[in-house]
Amino acid sequence: MGLFQIHVVTDGQKAAQELAEVVRKVAQAGADAVQLRYKAAPALELYRLAEQLLPVLDGTSTRLLINDRVDVALAVGAHGVHLAAKSLPVDRVRALLPAPMVVGRSVHSLEEALEAQRSGADYVTFGHVFTTRSKPGVPPRGPDDLRRIVESVDIPVLAIGGITPNNAAEAARTGCAGVAVIGAVMGHANPGAALSALARALEASGAAPAHPFRWPAS
Amino acid sequence: MGLFQIHVVTDGQKAAQELAEVVRKVAQAGADAVQLRYKAAPALELYRLAEQLLPVLDGTSTRLLINDRVDVALAVGAHGVHLAAKSLPVDRVRALLPAPMVVGRSVHSLEEALEAQRSGADYVTFGHVFTTRSKPGVPPRGPDDLRRIVESVDIPVLAIGGITPNNAAEAARTGCAGVAVIGAVMGHANPGAALSALARALEASGAAPAHPFRWPAS
Numbered sequence A, B: 001m002g003l004f005q006i007h008v009v010t011d012g013q014k015a016a017q018e019l020a021e022v023v024r025k026v027a028q029a030g031a032d033a034v035q036l037r038y039k040a041a042p043a044l045e046l047y048r049l050a051e052q053l054l055p056v057l058d059g060t061s062t063r064l065l066i067n068d069r070v071d072v073a074l075a076v077g078a079h080g081v082h083l084a085a086k087s088l089p090v091d092r093v094r095a096l097l098p099a100p101m102v103v104g105r106s107v108h109s110l111e112e113a114l115e116a117q118r119s120g121a122d123y124v125t126f127g128h129v130f131t132t133r134s135k136p137g138v139p140p141r142g143p144d145d146l147r148r149i150v151e152s153v154d155i156p157v158l159a160i161g162g163i164t165p166n167n168a169a170e171a172a173r174t175g176c177a178g179v180a181v182i183g184a185v186m187g188h189a190n191p192g193a194a195l196s197a198l199a200r201a202l203e204a205s206g207a208a209p210a211h212p213f214r215w216p217a218s
Helices: A016-028 A043-057 A070-076 A090-096 A110-118 A142-152 A168-172 A191-204 B016-028 B043-057 B070-076 B090-096 B110-118 B142-152 B168-172 B191-204
Strands: A005-009 A033-036 A063-067 A080-083 A102-107 A123-127 A157-160 A178-181 B005-009 B033-036 B063-067 B080-083 B102-107 B123-127 B157-160 B178-181
Touching (some): A005 A191, A033 A043, A043 A063, A043 A070, A070 A090, A090 A102, A090 B070, A102 A110, A110 A123, A142 A157, A142 A168, A168 A191, A178 A191, B016 B033, B016 B191, B043 B063, B043 B070, B070 B090, B090 B102, B102 B110, B110 B123, B142 B157, B142 B168, B168 B191
Parallel strands (some): A005 A033, A080 A102, A157 A178, B005 B033, B063 B080, B102 B123
16 A cells, blocks of 8 residues: 555454454555464464454455464465564574565564564564553653664564554654554554554655565465 | 374473473383473474474484474474364364374364364374373263274374373273373373383283374375
8 A cells, every 4th residue: 555564463352253343444444464463362263263354354455464373374374474582483484484475573672673684584573662551661662773773674674562643754754664553553443544544644754664565476 | 112102292391401301211211202282382482392302302213293383393393283172173284284294183072083084183182081180070081982982983093181001901992092191101200111101001901903003104
């Protein structure tokens, strides 16, 4: 859609039916990806949920990423995986997945970002950039740290953590490739409108990604 | 080794170093498989643990199976996976894995056993057959139920739950293909001796598996 990616990370608290409805709305509003993150769920539950969401995304340009469970992503035919520090190593996962499936990695430092890039990550998320309810009491890393990482790697960096329409332009001006959001969209009464507001704020920044996110041809 | 399989299921309570030592002992005593089951562990921890255990099994005839996490099994190059009711569906997993990797499934009824067979499971475990500390207050299903399942499917059935050298012959006489044990070996002061005692009891039963367990050539 726009120059900047917007990934919506699920908060794992919604019932399947409600989640499908939110996903439908953010897909219609142009979200680039939905990252299904549901840490407490057994594999079968995550698989069934993903199976329910894929048809909802059908005919939209929104991709489905699965957090941590590479086997669920493969089994359901998702567009990629998003790994955290406690997930399987990026290089092992990259070797397991066909080329059209992307591998993302959460990083919290420049060292981790460089390591993820070396290991074959297609993109990283860095955060939390702004104060967020997801990380109460933990000071945000701020846009300067984000900029330093964007300038040090050659892969797309998505800003995560406390991103709202009010600060999205500030994030965009670091050269990041977009944003990943949880609360700002999942917790919003109107997720589609929340997504559109973010998209407008990013485009209105006048900035452009240093390394644009490109989805592989599938 | 013997006619009957003995699979040792880890109890997920031992530190890595201690677990490696137990695995070394049961491998030397002739265990057919170690099933790494560690439900609370993040993927990376399970992966590192499996990475540590594989060299311990090297040069023995003991295979490594990973419980639930198919991605970890693939990443580390294990010999197969063992699935539970909340794991990915057997048929999806079978489609993801190369032929030399086996797919096992825990079942608790004849219907589940038949379904696992239809879905392509290489073997099932059925239990719990005898009273076990792993399932306090839950009455055991008993050897008659085990026999009914053994007689109804064409794949190997392993007995699980409360198997000891004292009742192993009774299990063996159902025609099952072997046993899977946790406490009887993992909780024993001398895991190698515990495994040997089980093996002797199974062979001394004079019984033979209705459908012997055969590992694919790897």
